[in-house]
Amino acid sequence: MTDCDDNNRLSAQTISYRAAKRTLVDRLSVTLEPGEMVALIGPNGAGKSTLMRLLSGYLAPHDGQCVLHGQSLTAWSRQALARHRAVMRQQQHITFALSVRDIVAMGRAPWPERDTQRIVRQVLALTDCTSLAGRDFRQLSGGEQQRVQLARALAQLWQDEGPRGWLFLDEPTSALDLYHQQQALRLLHRLTRQGALSVCCILHDLNLAALWADRMILMHSGKLVACDTPAEVMTAPLLTRWYQADLHIYSHPQERVPQVALRR
Ligand SMILES: Nc1ncnc2c1ncn2[C@@H]1O[C@H](COP(=O)(O)OP(=O)(O)OP(=O)(O)O)[C@@H](O)[C@H]1O
Ligand SMILES: [Mg+2]
Secondary structure, eight states: OOTTSGGGOEEEEEEEEEETTEEEEEEEEEEEOTTOEEEEEOSTTSSHHHHHHHHTTSSOOSEEEEEETTEEGGGSOHHHHHTTEEEEOSOOOOOSOOBHHHHHHHTTTTOTTSOHHHHHHHHHHHTTOGGGTTSBGGGSOHHHHHHHHHHHHHHHHEETTEEOEEEEEESTTTTOOHHHHHHHHHHHHHHHHTSSEEEEEEOSOHHHHHHHOSEEEEEETTEEEEEEOHHHHSOHHHHHHHHOOOEEEEEOTTTOOEEEEEOO
């Protein structure tokens, strides 16, 4: 099987999900390609986190199916799925005293026989967490915790010299400073260019999304309303319509991608 094989894609096929009599995801179809970096965008409550839970197999759709390697996610064992995809959630509550090193090592649970210490050291370095390794996770700042969670998710997918599989990230840069936003997105982008990692990332910062994503998926009211390159999705008519914000689109002065600015 090659990376271009149809089987290697992750596809949602007309999926719907309902809760408390509300339709959170409404007959949505989308295909994620291997090696791609996709940004999932849309206003609050659009259904982004719910879609991510469906695509990663934490929720089962009421209608339709999500298919990975030719098999419905509901047919995958938890163990096998844990070796193929990792998820970094929007919120993570850790109540026990655990060191950063322990939290990241927990990501290795699906691979108990592999070289845990070496991989933990490697992902801590990649995420600028080496100096935090011995600290109690609960005592870290919000941004530091977010970097550790990214390290844990990368550790889960690590095989041999790098991460392989599908990485889902729910607003991974929301608490990061400028330097760490850039470092995190550069890292994810670089890892996808190596070919073995695919990233699906929820971002509210559309300028970051346009800089790094190959495609942007725009959701509104549980539906997919646009799915294309940043040049096609980051347009004033589309964003004004779906976000209801008063905004201006301009071209990044160096990177030939659209950027958005709010009007006062
Ligand atoms: N278990 C649930 N029962 C009822 N409604 C729910 C449930 N979970 C989520 N919702 C509602 O479904 C909608 C979509 O939620 P979701 O968390 O997917 O949105 P989101 O696009 O990730 O938003 P945000 O940008 O604020 O994180 C919201 O209106 C939310 O209130
Ligand atoms: Mg969300």
